[in-house]
Amino acid sequence: MSHDRARVRSVVFLATGVLALPALAGCSSNDDAGRPVAGQDVAPAARDMVADGGTMNWAVDELPETFNSFQADADEATARVAGAVLPSLFRLDAQGRAQRNADFLESAEVVEREPQQVVLYKLNQQAVWSDGREIGADDFAAQWRALSGRDSAYWTARNAGYDRIAKIERGANNLEVRVTFAKPYADWRSLFSPLYPKQIMGTPDSFNDGARRKLKVTAGPFALGGTDRKAGDVTLERNARWWGSPAKLNKIVLRKVGRAERAEALAKGRVDLAAIDAAEAGRISQAARDKGSEGPLAHGPGAAITPARALRSWAIAHGSDEEAADTELEARAKTRKAVKRYATEQEGLRGYVVRKSLEPAYTQLALNGSEGPLADDRVRRAVARALDRGELAKTVLKPLGLPAEPVGSHLALAGQQAYADNSGALGEQDTAEARALLADAGWTPGALLKGEKEEEKKEGGKEKEEEETAGGESDAKDEKAAKDEKAAKDEKKSKDSKKDKDSTDEGDGEDDGTYIVGEEDGKPGDTGTTVLAPAPAAAYQRAVLNRQADVLGLPREADKEKKKEPADHAKQHSRDQAKGGAPGAYAPKGTAAPKGSGAKGAAAAGPLAKDGKPLTLRFVLPSGDGSEQLRAVADRISRMLQKIGVRTETAKVADESYFKDHIASGQYDLALYSWPASAFPATDARPIFAKPVPAADGSLNVEQNYTRVGTDHIDQLFDQAVGELDEETSRSLVKKADARIWAEAGSIPLYQRPQLMAARPNLANAGAFGFQAPHYEDIGFLKPGAKPSGGPSAK
DSSP states (O other): OOGGGTTTTTOOEEOOOOOOOOSSGGGOOTTTTOOOSSOOBSOOOOGGGBOSOOEEEEEESSOOSOSOTTSTTOOHHHHHHHHHHSOOSEEEOTTSOEEEOTTTEEEEEEEEOSSSOEEEEEEOTTOBOTTSOBOOHHHHHHHHHHHSSSOTTSOOSOOTTGGGEEEEEEOSSTTEEEEEESSOOTTGGGTTSSOOOHHHHSSHHIIIIITTSOOSSOOSSEEEEEEETTTTEEEEEEOTTOOSSOOSOSEEEEEEOOGGGHHHHHHTTOOSEEEOOHHHHHHHHHHHHHTTOOSSOSSSTTTTOOHHHHHHHHHHHTSSOHHHHHHHHHHHHHHHHHHHHHHHHHHHHTTOEEEEEEEEEEEEEEEOOSSSGGGSHHHHHHHHHHOOHHHHHHHHHGGGTOOOOBOOOSSOOTTSTTOOOOGGGTOSOOHHHHHHHHHHTTOEEOOOOHHHHHHHHHHHHHTTTTEEEESOOOOHHHHHHHHHHHHHHHHTHHHHHHHHHHHHHHSOOOOOSOOEETSSSOOTTOOSOOOOSHHHHHHHHHHHHHHHHHHTSSOOHHHHHGGGSHHHHHHHHHHHHHTTSOGGGSOOTTEEOOTTOOSTTOOOSSOEEETTEEOEEEEEEEOSGGGHHHHHHHHHHHHHHHTTTOEEEEEEEOHHHIIIIIITTTOOSEEEEEEEOOSOHHHHTHHHHOOOEEOTTSSEEOTTOTTOOOOHHHHHHHHHHHTOOSHHHHHHHHHHHHHHHHHHTSEEEEEEEEEEEEEOTTEESOSBOTTSOOOGGGOEEBOTTOOOSOSSOOO
């Protein structure tokens, strides 16, 4: 597990504002991954344009609790330190792909496959630890023993990959390391990055405690200088024993600055580089536009005060009501103070620029499939078909000037080798199809029983403080419409029945205006089979989805011949996908879409109900100040679901309890959070999508699958992919697993998270890194008169 992925599957991000395959993956090719949707924005500059010396202050949310990347409480700051001071045999490039790090490795390759997999590492002969000792086989062996999982005295977070190793031995010399695997391991490049010295990995005591607060021995362009927890600083100093290109900076200081204090810290010049949110990015842009202007600012505190409001305030402050006057004078004084503070901060923010890209993480809509309506896969697929993912991506990314493209895979992002757009397993947004799926599951429009409605109102009143209903209210007009519709259906019951019979007998009866999904509609998957009962319908649809997911897997020999004309082939499948997706995206033939759903995007006639109970989903969201963007996305999702008759009750909970008390514990129906991407999805993604299994104590072991939706087949595909040494075949199995995950509709990827960084204009080779791991030795400040070699890297 490299430092680039130290947290990749041990934590999730709150999604606050953490694959280009056509509909039929028979056209799978090495070009599926494409290029990253957005390039880096790091002000790239050649090393001779960067000055020697200086200190860069880099804002972090928290100081690291441990410097051991393999412990459970390792975080982003841990990974940042490890990346600068420890060996990484492979590190990620701008496309999110693992590349050999020549500073440590001359070569690394699989030299034997039978009877066992053997990887031979040839180390850079100059690579030494800071104490002068050569990096060698002893360090590899110590790390394997610590992370293999065989000794419970080591408090490790994970042992994936290391548990497959049979032995580690020295090669022809100490610079050659032979690693023999007991079981084949496709993601072997993920191992020994970072690599810790044997002094740390050698014993449980040194592993558990020795690297939590200090790293006595390191090997990187920087060394750990010291930690001042009172000041909130971790200092990295240039490593005099570094054999590679010497670090340009003398020091990198990781400075604790909370998100709420970022703007103030930037304005005061306390940091040179900091992750920021959209509001702070807007302030920096406004500060640049305001440079040279005179008079009060047209934004910020007091900007909304009109002359009329100002006159009224003056009148109250000087009026005869002394109590009102005192209150108004106090408010005016606070406003003046806020305006002055804001103006001062804006002056300081002019010393920064915004660098932006897309973070290597995606935001998803999670659907809890363990109980309630979402335990029915038809309801989950209906929710998925109701979403306009493109619109949701635009909501977040377009205002920031970033490419707004929905994510097409759960397991990789565009540019990564395992990426393929498998969203065709569900199909594009289609309100009518979504409502037909709900109808097949037994959810139909209709007024609730009076007693139940009254009880619901009472319960809603009790929960008013914590929850607000979105898209779920049913007024008298909705009731009347539902009743009128029911009466009309009753009058036509016998007539419609006869008409259905005539249509069946004659084959071309007159159309009564009722949309029958799959009936001579020209959509893929029309097999002529009529399935009406919900249970057989579910089985039929699951079978079709699974067949489609199977197609989204290994390329056939005939497909390999078609690589000569990939453009025409992709266009054909794009046309297929434009029709609405794969066959499994449709309800079985014979399932009537409810009245009023014929037009795409049309609003539902009213909320849906089943057995007298409304279809209501609890949407849990964090309530903190940094979650506005997340709540805006949730509001749009609620409106989309309202169109298919699904009500949502939004519960806003404290940020600190959002994940632990709600997501991880399964106390939600719908939720938004983010997963980071990995260059090794066969290893890292399996715990996220593994089928939950009962634990010995009777509880459910979900690993990191917080949607609680999984299948044995998905697990088998991951197991096959991680043990397949043919790289193309392994990636094909990963893509096939992703298609299956789409078909289960437990997680709906929405968009790649924006990455916004505030940076000094003369800071080079740092900013919005995107996929790529920072090259710490190249970061520095431009020489006087020097300019970066270009803007953001091309898409």
